[in-house]
Amino acid sequence: MNGEKKLVVSHAPFWHDGRSIAARNYNTMLAALPAALMGLWIFGGHALGVLSLCIGTAMAWELLLNKIMKRPVSIGNGSAALTGMLLGMVLPASAPVWMVIVATFVAVVLGMVIYGGLGGNPFSPVILALAVLGVSWPLYFNYNYMLQTYDTGFAMAYPLAQLKAFGPGAVTQFSVADFLMGKQSGGIGATFGLGLIAGGLYLIVRGFIRWEISFSFLAGVLVTAWLFNASDSSAYAGPAIHLLSGYTLIGAFFLATDDSSSPVNFIPMLIYGAGAGILTVLIRNIGMYVDGVVLAILLMNVANPLIDAIRPKALGKVVNNA
Amino acid sequence: MIRRAFIGLGRPKLPYSPVADKGAGSVLQVPQPARAIFFVDQPYKDRAGLAIKEGDEVKRGEPIAPFADSKSYALSSVSGVISSIEPYTGARGQKMTAVTVEAKGDAWGPGPGSTPTLEAGLKYLENCAGGLSLARVADGKINSLLVMGVEKDLLSTAVGQVVSEKASSIKKGVDALKKMTGAQKAFIVVPPGLAKIAEGCGCEVKVLNAPYPAGIDRLVLASLFSVTVPAGKSPEDVGFLVVPAESAAAVGEAFSTGRVPDEKVVTLIGKDASAKPLNFRVRIGTPVADVLKLGNVTVNNSDRVILGGPMRGKAVYSLKMPIEPDTDAILVQAADDLPEIADNSCINCGECVRACPARIQVNMLARFLENAHYEEAAARYDLLSCVECGLCSFVCTAKIPIFQYITLGKHELARLGAEA
């Protein structure tokens, strides 16, 4: 048109506050880094191999699926890398290569891509992969078996397994300080309590995860463990070991908070978190599994759509009670 | 652009602009345009249905009603000759008619007289400065006037300017509107900085001390009056006539001078975020280019020019587009300031749900709208409760244009309703 400027036209709003999926994922990876690094320090080269392979294959699966399905390449947003990283952190350092590849396949392909990618997944991809592998190859999640050759300089009996097999008397050797400093057996990035808490708080303060879920999860674990312990302290351990060992902390701050499979409303978030926390301890104390975090979160993932239907009434909503 | 803070808890904090400095020279006068464009809110069908034609003369303040079978009109702000009558599609898909007038002379047309009646209002004051709408007064029972002395969007200071300058006109307008509508009560909502001045407006003053989007009429009714407008209804349905402060002043002046004011105040926000926004007094229908020229704002290719504010405004494709009666601001964005929009799917982060002032489950709503399930979106996920603040798009992690989907959804729903 005669010298008229070509303007860009779009719909309001014309501002955006700068959030992005990529920033969210990379910040979550950053938050998980201290715990992951501690795992590498403790478990050494093999742990590095597992973690790298996890991240690498998770991204490779997504890229492959992007190509096969002729979709835009989406690995740049970091969600596959994050999934791989978190998955690596909950595997034993001695996980064999085939197991890593199967795990990332389950997480990325069966856990995310077939539901239409990030955001469509009804389960936390990492939790789904853990559940599938744990049921299929339970021996590979038996930390006492998997880590038996490791000489770390501290007690390498898996606390939750000791608890399950021999009762609370068998776990008095563990101290809270050791748990917090990562001096315990467990998944590569799941043992450094302090690192996980610091990472979780960072994510909460930055608004990348919903604090309601993490806190109610931990509260659920705490209260349930305490009740069991109060009812029979010779049969059930106190809350400390439940809070600080196994997958509790990584579950509370990194797994239960998976965006797509958790609620967004206030009350539902509390129900979801507390439910997962309570189930975790129930499974550990009276169920058949050593650790209950995976199954507990998976069950709450299933219940999520129902729970999240509890929502405030929208402005001006007309309720027909006919 | 207001970015998210490092600490990301809570809702976004978006304060309205403080009330502008008053005094001489604070408002610049834009000269009468050589050509003005007016939009009439009726679809253009064919030439046969027109009651006016090119070459017809109009005067200032005169209603231009283009159709033989409809009373819809636009108020001319210039005296001159009609040069074109064309179909026009609004930014939200509304089918309208654009009438262009070439200015010549300065004569005033007939006015509403000095007796405030609803009939005179409907004939001369519909869509006057500020964008007054009286169309629903006749069939609704109005018992209160709600004069909006708060800005419609961020950055604009135009409404504050009007309230601080024109309290006495607003008072006259409120008295007139009470007579016209039968309303018993009148309230004016203002930011804290205008509370004192607003006492001269002849209304009960309600101070709104809250950040955006608290100033949107439905939210004001909910927060200050505990009145909820049912989804899909309008404030008139609950007895409130919402009157922009500028319209109240225009009504006041119209009945005291016999002439309907044809100017309005517009805030110009240029590309340089640090420069102070300026207020202009401009004839309605003036091309945006005239205001930009006076404000020394240059526009380049790939920039964006927005009528209204950053959250609720509408981008125009040409600088010939006119200032409309309800245009409170012009915002110019440089090409490299434009935020990106993406076709990601929702990751369910819940930011939109926390930001939404209407308590809508926007994450679910977005899913239904993306797949064009408009009726379900309205029935199950409260599409019609949306007050159109734009915050959901503003915070969306996936950068989904949710607000656009919402507008489209409402538009399609209205169309389906009209066909049924």
Ligand code: SF4
């Ligand atoms: S525009 Fe978005 S945030 Fe604002 S009321 Fe509508 S749905 Fe809610």
Ligand code: SF4
């Ligand atoms: S902000 Fe965007 S990505 Fe997050 S829940 Fe809402 S629509 Fe989905």
